[in-house]
Amino acid sequence: MxxxxxxxxxxxxxxxxxxxxxxxxxxxxxxxxxxxxxxxxxxxxxxxxxxxxxxxxxxxxxxxxxxxxxxxxxxxxxxxxxxxxxxxxxxxxxxxxxxxxxxxxxxxxxxxxxxxxxxxxxxxxxxxxxxxxxxxxxxRAGLAVQIEAFATNTMAYIRKERDLLLDGIGVPPITTEIEGRHCLIVVRGYHYKEDLETLRPYIREYRPILIGVDGGADAIIEAGHRPDLIVGDMDSVSDAALRCGAELVVHAYRDGRAPGLARVEGLGLDAVVFPAAGTSEDVAMLLADDCGAELIVAVGTHVTLVEFLDKGRDGQASTFLTRLRVGGKLVDAKGVSQLYRTRVPGGMLVVLVVVGLMALFAAIASTPTGQAWLQVLAARWDDIRSAVVGIFT
Structure with missing residues (x-):
């Protein structure tokens, strides 16, 4: 105004x-x-x-x-x-x-x-x-109109990416070995920090291929890990993340234009170009699926209609179809930190401490040195008890 x-x-x-x-x-x-x-x-x-x-x-x-x-x-x-x-x-x-x-x-x-x-x-x-x-x-009254637009965009995406969705045609070859392994795809979306923290035991045990979608690569590094793959148009990932040694896949427009490629080459780095409609997180899921990932775990990705609209892109309709394509391989970690917020009850902690002390006492009592130490401790305790009794009698 x-x-x-x-x-x-x-x-x-x-x-x-x-x-x-x-x-x-x-x-x-x-x-x-x-x-x-x-x-x-x-x-x-x-x-x-x-x-x-x-x-x-x-x-x-x-x-x-x-x-x-x-x-x-x-x-x-x-x-x-x-x-x-x-x-x-x-x-x-x-x-x-x-x-x-x-x-x-x-x-x-x-x-x-x-x-x-x-x-x-x-x-x-x-x-x-x-x-x-x-x-x-x-x-909230405007959601009906948005749902109609969402459906229209979904049909348009099917027409554009039918070969990619059905047959994987157009997926570029990469050097990262994904066949038969788990892939953890990280997008800097809702609850990504909490979910990454909760998934630490999973990452430590299964050692999945870590895929950062643009700024998701920085999220992986901030969590103390190193990404194996960075996928995206490279507009929100830091130079430090790009230089971390991960393989780079630049998401390009369907006609082959890849604005992010110039930035990567300007840093003296090599990259693979993946032309596709839709979003970079869709590209990451399709790439992992086509390369034979056994399981795809998604952190911070978009699921609900409001989340799609929050991104402000018509192409968000592609995520719906991408998830249908990936199918049973996909496990969405969104909100896993909310699921495991329950803490160990205080009473259980007391029981654990008591059991630990009893085990320590048994271990000490099983050795000659420990037995002698316990006898000295018992004598000291008798002295203290006698002194206290003497005060009141």
Whole structure:
């Protein structure tokens, strides 16, 4: 929205609201990598998704200013609710002018107005729990339209990728040996950190082929492992991850264009190109299946309709068909950390400690040295007991 600049004539003194240096980026996932606590995040993100919102909350900004509409009404996206629940002020629909702010420029938010110095540069809507819930209620009515669009996109994907889905035609050869092994595919989606932590025993025992989908490669490294394969368009994976020694598979457009290949070659690395419609996580699953994986375990991938819509891509319909193709090999680890949240009861811990002490006592008593030590301990205990009895008698 166009907002005329108005000078503030308020007397000098402490300013209401929140203030901080503006950090500006049209891509939220890039902004969160350099966002510091106390910064004001300036984004242009229509229908703010859950993963982006959780990344913003983790960065602890003073406020979030969105040039676009955080809830457009297409579907009930939960990103704004996450920010509001975390207590982060959100100025919504502030208009494209805010994207012209200089990175690091001091700004402050007073109600629904954004100021630079004594000039108001934008106004929007300050979100709160009531307004978010009202918009979410209206957005749920739009799901029917989205389901129709989802079905249409699914049919289009079938027409484009029939040979790939049915016969595996177009899957490039790779050097990583997958035949007969488990594959763990990691996408930086919902609960990926918790699920990776929970899967540590599985990774240690089965040593699956670790496949990172773009930024999922960094997630694997952060969890203390090294990816064997990195699949994606290479727009959100770090240079360090690309250089870790994993085999690289660049997801290209169906016509062969692969923008991510230039970045890989610029780092002096080799890569295999996989032209396919759909998403990079679909490509990773199809690649693992075609190469003979015995089991495919997916972490952070997209399953529900809302998750597909959160990605903001029509091609998300491909995931539905990819999962049909992979079939019984696929095990979705989403939420496994929620399933195993139960802790050992306190009473059980006490029993374990007592049993351990009894075993230790038996081991000590079975040796001559231990028997002598126990006799000394018993004598000391008799002395202490006699002294206590003497005090009261």
């Amino acid at each position: 166009a907002i005329s600049i108005r000078r503030r004539t308020q007397a000098s003194g402490p300013r209401p609201g929140v203030s901080g240096p503006a950090r500006v980026d049209r891509r939220t996932k890039n902004l969160t990598k350099r966002l510091e606590p106390g910064d004001v995040a300036v984004i242009d993100h229509r229908d703010l998704d859950r993963v982006s919102a959780e990344s913003l909350v983790a960065a602890r900004p003073a406020a979030v200013v969105n040039a676009a509409t955080s809830i457009s009404g297409r579907y009930p996206n939960v990103g704004p609710e996450i920010l509001v629940t975390a207590g982060i002020p959100v100025l919504d629909d502030a208009g494209p002018e805010v994207m012209s702010l200089k990175d690091g420029q001091p700004v402050w938010l007073d109600g629904a107005d954004l100021w630079v110095g004594e000039q108001r540069i934008a106004s929007g809507h300050l979100l709160d729990e009531d307004s978010v819930q009202a918009q979410m209620h209206e957005a």
